Amino acid sequence: MRLFSSHRAPNPRRVRWVMAEKGIEDVEIVQVDIMVGDHKSPEYRARVGVPHVPALELDDGTTISESVAIGRYLEALYPEPNLFGVDAREQAIIEMWTRRCEFYLANPIMLNVRLTHPALAAIEAHQQPQVADYNRVAAERFMRTLDRHLADHEWIAEDRFTIADIVGAVGLDFARLVKYRPPEELTHLNRWLDACRARPAAKAGV
Ligand SMILES: N[C@@H](CCC(=O)N[C@@H](CS)C(=O)NCC(=O)O)C(=O)O
Structure with missing residues (x-):
């Protein structure tokens, strides 16, 4: 492959x-x-x-x-370790959170970066700061939702790391290109993000 x-x-x-x-x-x-x-x-x-x-x-x-x-x-x-759910209930919960992370976090962040980063003008012909800002605000709205959820959950979808965590963390990491960090007061979100970044896979530079 x-x-x-x-x-x-x-x-x-x-x-x-x-x-x-x-x-x-x-x-x-x-x-x-x-x-x-x-x-x-x-x-x-x-x-x-x-x-x-x-x-x-x-x-x-x-x-x-x-x-x-x-x-x-x-x-x-390669079923192990399981990232997408072992039964119908888990699969649905993990997909629900993965889609939430994709639609309400990763996509708005991606648009914010593409619409502001000077180097990305090469692939984004119509950079618009106002639209970029709208997307940052939308992403932060969901960050606050996630922060509340992560107050009593170690990981996003299950009690283990899943594809939902990958989609969320990769989305937030992309914002580093424009030196964006999630608001400091979102302590649960930041704790979870640090835990994602500390995983051997992430540290190996994926
Ligand atoms: N929903 C797709 C998105 C794919 C996508 O947009 N990839 C970007 C790179 S992260 C791309 O190929 N961009 C090229 C372009 O916009 O010209 C996925 O999850 O794979």
């Missing part, structure tokens, strides 16, 4: 983090430079169908994009 990935991009990082948690080493990483438009080449589009990273190419030539779908596929091949 080959993973089409990009160094600093957050969505491929989710997949590399899943691989690191599971100790998956037999996936070749192919670097795609999205800053120069490698992902928009006719070859890449023909292979993946969309100009996005990550994408996982299987040995039979099938290509899967969408980071969470790729993670779910890898979980089926």
Whole structure:
């Protein structure tokens, strides 16, 4: 299998983090430079169908994009440690939190960074500070929700680390590009984020 990935991009990082948690080493990483438009080449589009990273190419030539779908596929091949839920209840709870983290945290942060960071003007033609700020405010609204939840939960979705934590932490880490840190008063959120960053997978530089 080959993973089409990009160094600093957050969505491929989710997949590399899943691989690191599971100790998956037999996936070749192919670097795609999205800053120069490698992902928009006719070859890449023909292979993946969309100009996005990550994408996982299987040995039979099938290509899967969408980071969470790729993670779910890898979980089926490498079940341990479980990141997506062991039964119907867990799977639903973990998916609920993963989607919340994606829609209300990672996506608004991603838009905030893309719409403000000077280097990202290369891939974001219409940078708009006002829209960026709207998205920061939206992300902070959900940060406060998460902070309340994490007051009595160690991890986001279950009593162990899951894909929901990966999506949330990768989203917040991406904000470091614009030197953003979650508000200090969100102590539970910051405690959880530090715990995510302290995991061996994260420290190994996924
Ligand atoms: N929902 C997709 C998002 C994929 C995506 O937007 N990837 C970004 C990098 S993090 C990308 O390829 N951007 C290229 C561009 O916008 O031109 C996923 O989770 O994989």
